[in-house]
Amino acid sequence: MHPHSPNWNAQLIGGIEAVMARVFMSASACEGGSLLGGNGRTTKAEGYITSWMKELANPVEMEDSIYELAVGTSWTSPIPKGDFERVKAGLEAIGETRILNDLESTNECSLASLHTDHEALSVIYDGAHCGAWRIIPSHAVPVHGLRNKALGYNPIKAKTYRVDVPRFMKVSGSMSKHLILAEDGKWRCLNGGYAYSYLSSFICGLIKAELSEPGSYRNRIKAYREAITSASVVPSDTQIVVENLAELKEWAQRDLDRIIADTTHSVVGNGIQMNIPKDQSLLYWATSLPSEHTKWVFSESARTEQLYPLSA
Structure with missing residues (x-):
């Protein structure tokens, strides 16, 4: 439908690890062109991540809200019936009995507070299995709300860190396919050999390194991309x-x-x-x-x- 009218969508509820995982996963889609910027412009993964880092450093504060949680079969149900066993296991793991007992005994609803019950809500709305849009509609997202730096994530950038870049080889001079020196010490063509596929997988796996060495994502992604683009063609006697x-x-x-x-x-x-x-x-x-x-x-x-x- 034209014109396109962008709107905010609540993806998940969780701590910085969960949020960063979602940001990096979305950034990985930039490499293949399936995630574009405004007006359809090409966006690099590191640029996309940088824009989110700025938002995380000075986030909009959300007031407490009460949500009705219920298990249902509709695509808009707060908790999809097919996902309830995962939700149950997660709530049991953190010792959340009130919400779980409500959902199991009545199968109707349980009230949850965004602030008080944030841990339980983060188990349910992890962004991978179940999106937070099920309880936070787009019109309720405080896009223009007050910002609060005290709630932000803005760590001191690491000054030095180790960048481990694998070896790549081009399959041929006329084909955009690559081999990688895999962890088993063998040269293999993974995921079809496409550069965007290698980069996407690499970016998704950067979360732990970025959390321990803040700000390293940009140089790591650039070094990895350069290793692919500068790869030599395999010998003819391969x-x-x-x-x-x-x-x-x-x-x-x-x-x-x-x-x-x-x-x-x-x-x-x-x-x-x-x-x-x-x-x-x-x-x-x-x-x-x-x-x-x-x-x-x-x-x-x-x-x-x-x-x-x-x-x-």
Whole structure:
């Protein structure tokens, strides 16, 4: 519908770890272009995160509110029936008996305070399984409310920290697919080999590092992106080894058969070793073979590590 009318949407209730996880997860979508800025402009993940850091440093304060919690089957139900077992386990884990007893005994409603019952509400509305929009409608979000820096998250930035950047190699000069030196020391093509996919996964996993070393996200993301964009093309004598053939799913076996029908190869134990396909279509299929079964063999498998000093 045009014109687009943006509105705020309550995602979750929780502490800084939960909030940061949500921010970084959303930021990861910038890399593939599925999350854009205003007017459809391209937005980098680090820019998106920075905008949220500014908001977190000086947040809008929400007054206490009372919510009616009920389990239901409607898509707008405060607690979806299909999610109740998770909610129950979470409330039991924190010793929240009042709300749980109300929901179990009457299956109608229980009253909860945003301030007093924030821990219970954070269990229910974690933003991953259940969104806070179910109890906080968009018109109730205090977008233009008073800000309170005392409630903000604005840690001192880390001055030095270690950036561990994995090695990447381009599959070919004409294809935007990459290999990564995986944790097992083997070169593999993960998640299809797309740069945005590697970056998205990396960004989602940055939460712990960012919380322990505040402000490091920007250099970490830039270094990771640079490692991908500056990657060299694999040598022409690269070999692809597909192991444990009996465990391959039908679709993978079908693609492998298509590749080896036109590629020099040999049977080695319970696997197949083949030259890197010259045909681009076959090479594309090769990058899509299950990464847990497929490794790419060539020299130079060292990781690189750098120490980035930052000014205060």
